[in-house]
Amino acid sequence: MSRPDRTEFRSLTGMRDVLWPESARRRALVDVFAAVVEAAGYREVRPPLLEDLGVFLRVGETTDVVTKEMYDFEDKDGSRVALRPELTAGVVRAFVQHSPPVPWKVWYEGANFRHERPQKGRYRSFEQVGVEVLGVDDPDLDVEVIALAWRFYEAIGLRSVRLLLNTLGEHDDRARYTEAVRDHLEAHRGDLSDQALATLARNPLRVLDSKRPQDRAVVESAPVIADVLSAPAAEHFARVREGLEVLGVPYTEAPRLVRGLDYYRRTTFEFAAESLDAAQNAVGGGGRYDGLAEDLGGPPTDGIGLALGVDRILLACDAEGVFGAPEAVLDVYVVDLVGGAAARDLTHELRAAGFSADRRFGGGSMKSQMKSADRSGARWAVLVGDDEVAAGEVTLRDLRGGADQRRVPRDRLTAELAGSQPSETQPSEPEVEPT
RNA sequence: GUGGCCGUAGCUCAGCCCGGUUAGAGCGCCAGGUUGUGGCCCUGGAGGUCGGGGGUUCAAGUCCCCUCGGUCACCCCA
Numbered sequence: 466m467s468r469p470d471r472t473e474f475r476s477l478t479g480m481r482d483v484l485w486p487e488s489a490r491r492r493a494l495v496d497v498f499a500a501v502v503e504a505a506g507y508r509e510v511r512p513p514l515l516e517d518l519g520v521f522l523r524v525g526e527t528t529d530v531v532t533k534e535m536y537d538f539e540d541k542d543g544s545r546v547a548l549r550p551e552l553t554a555g556v557v558r559a560f561v562q563h564s565p566p567v568p569w570k571v572w573y574e575g576a577n578f579r580h581e582r583p584q585k586g587r588y589r590s591f592e593q594v595g596v597e598v599l600g601v602d603d604p605d606l607d608v609e610v611i612a613l614a615w616r617f618y619e620a621i622g623l624r625s626v627r628l629l630l631n632t633l634g635e636h637d638d639r640a641r642y643t644e645a646v647r648d649h650l651e652a653h654r655g656d657l658s659d660q661a662l663a664t665l666a667r668n669p670l671r672v673l674d675s676k677r678p679q680d681r682a683v684v685e686s687a688p689v690i691a692d693v694l695s696a697p698a699a700e701h702f703a704r705v706r707e708g709l710e711v712l713g714v715p716y717t718e719a720p721r722l723v724r725g726l727d728y729y730r731r732t733t734f735e736f737a738a739e740s741l742d743a744a745q746n747a748v749g750g751g752g753r754y755d756g757l758a759e760d761l762g763g764p765p766t767d768g769i770g771l772a773l774g775v776d777r778i779l780l781a782c783d784a785e786g787v788f789g790a791p792e793a794v795l796d797v798y799v800v801d802l803v804g805g806a807a808a809r810d811l812t813h814e815l816r817a818a819g820f821s822a823d824r825r826f827g828g829g830s831m832k833s834q835m836k837s838a839d840r841s842g843a844r845w846a847v848l849v850g851d852d853e854v855a856a857g858e859v860t861l862r863d864l865r866g867g868a869d870q871r872r873v874p875r876d877r878l879t880a881e882l883a884g885s886q887p888s889e890t891q892p893s894e895p896e897v898e899p900t
Numbered sequence: 901g902u903g904g905c906c907g908u909a910g911c912u913c914a915g916c917c918c919g920g921u922u923a924g925a926g927c928g929c930c931a932g933g934u935u936g937u938g939g940c941c942c943u944g945g946a947g948g949u950c951g952g953g954g955g956u957u958c959a960a961g962u963c964c965c966c967u968c969g970g971u972c973a974c975c976c977c978a
Contacts, residue, residue: 475969533901534976551978577978582901584972593978660975674976724977735978747978774978802936831936839938850936864938 479581479589486790491592493791494621494775495574498594501617502572505609507596510571512555514578518545523760524554524728534579536589548578551726553754553770554761556597561763567600574775586745586777595751597770599758604701607732607753607769608708614736614749614771615714621778622787625740626748629719630709631733632702634694636756639730643669645688653683673721689720698731705732728754732769738781748781749773793842796820797882798864800834800848807849811859811878818879838864845882861885 476482483491499509518537537547549555552573560569574594583589596613598606611628618626633639647669654662657672658679664672673684694702709716716734724733733752741748751771758766782788797815799822801808808824815822825837831850838846848860848870859878862870873881 478969579977581976582974583970584974587977591978595978664976671976677974726977744973745978749978772978777978800937830931832932832934832938833930835936835938837938846938848937852936860937862937868937868939870937 477589479583481588481590486793490779490788490790491775494778494788495594497620498574498617498773499572501620502596502613505570505613507570507572510556510559510573510597511575512549512552512559512573514549514576515546516549516555516558518547520554520558520761521547521550524551524726524757534581536578536580550579551577551772552593552595553597553726553728553757553772556770557599557754557757557763557768558761560599560766561758561761564763567766568606569599570596571598572596584744586741586774586780588776592775593772594775595770595772597768599766599768601769602755602767604704604732605708607701607705608712608714610751610769610771611705611709611716611734612712612714614751614773617773618736618748618778621782623738623740623748623778623781623785624787625738625781625785627737627739628709628714628716629722629735629737630706630716631719631722632690632694632698632705632731633723633729633733633752634690634698634731636730638690638693638695638698641693642688642690645693646670646673649687650683653686656680656683668727670723673723684721687721691720701731724750724752728757728760730755734771736773738777738784740781740784741777745777745780747774748777793840794821795823795841795843797822797845797847798838798841798843799824800831800838800846801825801828802831802834802848802850803854804828807854807859811847811849815879815882818883820879820882845885847878 518535521535521537535547535550537545540546552575556571556573572595574592576590576592578590580589581587596610598610611630615626615628634642647665650657650661650665650669650672654665656679657665658675658677661672661675661677661680661683664675672680673687675681675684691699706716706718719735722733722735724735729752731753733750735750736748737746738748739746749771751769753767753769755767756765757768758764779788797812797820799808799811799815801811801824805826805828812822812824823841823843825834828834829837831848835846843864846862846864848862850860853859853872853875856872857875858872859875860870861873861878861881862868
């Protein structure tokens, strides 16, 4: 745009390039999540990014996510499709389509898309990790899912996360509750903000989420779900709370907690990072969605899931100084002063032997190549000049700490490296250190 | 969709209020100091249509208008 005579492309609004080392940090985060949930029997599912628009319409026809933030468009055959704004709907659609044995315990990671104005911690393309379980009606499962998220936050080092817990009751409870809230809000129309009135018209429960000071008094005097909760729903909720207490997962009851999507029933929860500003402190959430599979054309099936926002979790990590980006790590950097063939051959041999190895292309002075070696994060530099070639040797230099170096026969190089520092020769787990 | 703030070197920014010769700094990058040795230090160098367009003026990075982009917030949400 800034050069009319030359086309210069930029990433689209709200879309970002994730460059190293941030990319490595994200991968490390997903690895931690995968380790936590796979240890509990969850297996990865990878639904497509694009679905029939109807899949998403079913999950929230009165929500902003669906009504105004969806990337939907007409496909080449005229059908209406959309980029997924979240993953639960696609996962449940996959469940209905494939009828896997229940319980179906899956986890996922990936990008979602919402067409909204970007700001800190919210982008048009954003990543989530999450789990879903279909086919189990047992409060202990709710406890398991919540406890896994809790364990994950602990594993990456976050300490300021608070669990907010609520129940929306059974289907009929929710309907009754919605009416009770609607009646209450209608009775106080005059005290509500214009935005709250607009929300009231299409989804009364969502007004409870209003953070506007003007609405606070009306919201706080609104009926709570406990007033209309049926006995089975109350029992379910009691057992969830009991389970969390036994497992030592602290929670705060949040009777006004109403989550963004329409499909939630019974248990709902949200994780708030208190190290972040309120505008983006929700770092995860989820709940039960018994009935969603049926809405998508499948058999009546209980379901529960959670989704955690990767971008916001990393913001919280920044705020708390944990889970920093990893340092560059490399076993060997080859410095070649004899034309490049030695670097070509040695890096190839070293990699085949299981070492990570890099080099400089295009030559350069020894000094500049050593600078590159330093920046690469390499443990060792292997130097090859005329002297070494003549002697059939290479120079092995320690780049950490001192400047020890020694000549070794070229055909003994991998053996020398293996003996010198075994721990450096293993493909290790991501090295993630606090910044 | 609405509002605030900001666009000057690869990055972070100064200069703009009070228009005036070749637009600066730090970091990064390249090279040299050390004709085969990184990190620290010193010296030098490359790198900028001052987001774009229009206007005012003898003169615009600086003033005015428009526009594009970024960012933060509202709405809503992860």
